[in-house]
Amino acid sequence: MGDELKLYTVRGSPFVCRVEIALKLKRINYQIIQEDLKNKSSDLLNFNPVHKQVPVLLHNGKSISESLVIVEYIDDVWNAFPILPHHPYQKSVARFWAKFIDSTCIPALFKVFGTNGAEQAIAEACEKLQILENELNVKGNKFFGGDNINFIDIAANVIAYWLGMLEEGTEIRFFTKEKFPKLHEWADNFVKVETVKEVLPPRIIPPKAQLLAVFKQRFGNS
Amino acid sequence: MTKSDGFKLLGTAASPFVNRVQFVLNLKSIEYEYIVENLACKSELLLTSNPVYQKVPVLIHANKPPIPESLVIIEYLDEMYPDVHPILPSNPLDRAENRFWASYIDNKFFPLFEELRKTPDKEEKEAIKKQIIEGSQLLEEAFVKVSKGKDYFGGDDAGYLDVVLGCFLAWVKFVEKRNEFNIIDEVRTPKLKKWVNRIWSHEAFKDVFPGSETLMNLFMMLQTHKPPRKI
Numbered sequence: 001m002g003d004e005l006k007l008y009t010v011r012g013s014p015f016v017c018r019v020e021i022a023l024k025l026k027r028i029n030y031q032i033i034q035e036d037l038k039n040k041s042s043d044l045l046n047f048n049p050v051h052k053q054v055p056v057l058l059h060n061g062k063s064i065s066e067s068l069v070i071v072e073y074i075d076d077v078w079n080a081f082p083i084l085p086h087h088p089y090q091k092s093v094a095r096f097w098a099k100f101i102d103s104t105c106i107p108a109l110f111k112v113f114g115t116n117g118a119e120q121a122i123a124e125a126c127e128k129l130q131i132l133e134n135e136l137n138v139k140g141n142k143f144f145g146g147d148n149i150n151f152i153d154i155a156a157n158v159i160a161y162w163l164g165m166l167e168e169g170t171e172i173r174f175f176t177k178e179k180f181p182k183l184h185e186w187a188d189n190f191v192k193v194e195t196v197k198e199v200l201p202p203r204i205i206p207p208k209a210q211l212l213a214v215f216k217q218r219f220g221n222s
Numbered sequence: 223m224t225k226s227d228g229f230k231l232l233g234t235a236a237s238p239f240v241n242r243v244q245f246v247l248n249l250k251s252i253e254y255e256y257i258v259e260n261l262a263c264k265s266e267l268l269l270t271s272n273p274v275y276q277k278v279p280v281l282i283h284a285n286k287p288p289i290p291e292s293l294v295i296i297e298y299l300d301e302m303y304p305d306v307h308p309i310l311p312s313n314p315l316d317r318a319e320n321r322f323w324a325s326y327i328d329n330k331f332f333p334l335f336e337e338l339r340k341t342p343d344k345e346e347k348e349a350i351k352k353q354i355i356e357g358s359q360l361l362e363e364a365f366v367k368v369s370k371g372k373d374y375f376g377g378d379d380a381g382y383l384d385v386v387l388g389c390f391l392a393w394v395k396f397v398e399k400r401n402e403f404n405i406i407d408e409v410r411t412p413k414l415k416k417w418v419n420r421i422w423s424h425e426a427f428k429d430v431f432p433g434s435e436t437l438m439n440l441f442m443m444l445q446t447h448k449p450p451r452k453i
Binding site for chain 2: 066069086089095
């Protein structure tokens with residue numbers, strides 16, 4: 001008798017990737033069910049009726065949605081390789097940064113592509129990235145989690161891997177090594193972590209027009 | 223039973239996010255010093271305690287660095303004082319379900335209220351009102367699922383989602399009145415309607431809810447500093 005785990009995914013999603021990193025870190029076996037977002041399965045609609053999105057984790061028939069909620073769930077259930085710190089104060093720090101990255105930083109980054117590189121959007125995105133750059137500078141560690149990756153690093157996976165691809169695809173560059181040396185160093189280290197390497201999708205960059213259209217629709221001027 | 227562990231809370235009366243923290247401090251019978259912030263003229267303490275967002279609430283606990291963000295603060299308090307009125311359930315699946323709905327409320331539901339305020343066009347306003355109503359139906363379903371037939375989201379007494387959603391009730395009433403529509407009503411959301419009445423009279427909540435004058439002041443400040451879009 002073992003746990004039955006299914007993960008509903010789409011290829012290339014950073015949010016799905018977060019969950020896979022967590023599962024791999026704890027050496028948990030799981031089955032991947034790949035979705036076609038243009039033709040969502042009845043299972044996906046049933047398990048995530050509110051957002052109808054991936055990732056969804058199915059654990060012994062019970063569904064959990066929202067990537068960071070799923071990661072916390074995994075950490076709650078399986079004790080090996082803790083993703084969140086043990087002490088309540090350190091935990092609150094990790095949750096604060098993960099939330100900043102997820103709710104403030106990433107939307108600001110996406111808005112750059114959504115507005116086709118508008119100056120204001122780039123300025124705001126750089127402001128958010130600078131906050132993370134300063135945090136890495138002050139702490140002086142390899143990762144946000146210290147010597148090993150933790151909840152914060154997992155939340156920031158978009159910056160480590162997807163941001164560069166989006167810049168290349170859209171030809172809009174602002175996340176430069178000159179401006180953000182610590183973040184670049186962190187990103188290089190992050191993608192080299194064994195468990196992360198196992199789950200990062202291949203580097204596939206969609207055509208510029210397609211990328212800009214998708215981002216305009218979802219993250220254009222609000 | 224009261225604790226005096228050197229808690230300070232930076233806040234303003236009309237902020238639902240500050241109210242959340244106050245509800246939890248009350249539920250856990252934790253004493254705290256309340257420091258009122260003037261959001262139009264933020265104090266040095268606020269700017270240094272929350273340099274990233276410069277927002278309330280901020281919890282300052284003894285000699286530790288400050289903690290901003292209402293949901294982060296709530297989980298911190300729950301982990302520091304797990305034996306007094308637990309806020310989140312202990313079962314990981316239930317915890318995930320609670321966190322999921324908190325994310326929905328903060329990222330999808332409540333932003334609609336600000337969107338409603340900022341939208342000048344009448345037709346667009348009606349469309350947003352429709353979305354708010356749809357959201358309230360989802361929350362009715364959430365209540366049924368999470369409460370498992372009991373009086374509160376948290377079961378027999380207030381828990382995480384009672385705090386997370388309950389903090390918005392004064393604003394819900396304000397918006398309903400101002401925009402002439404019902405968000406929570408007996409027909410569409412009967413269980414939530416009953417829950418609303420319970421929360422309004424709950425010991426830990428009733429003295430915290432801001433009055434309509436306080437809300438109007440904050441509303442006018444928002445109209446000035448973050449005015450509605452031009453048509």
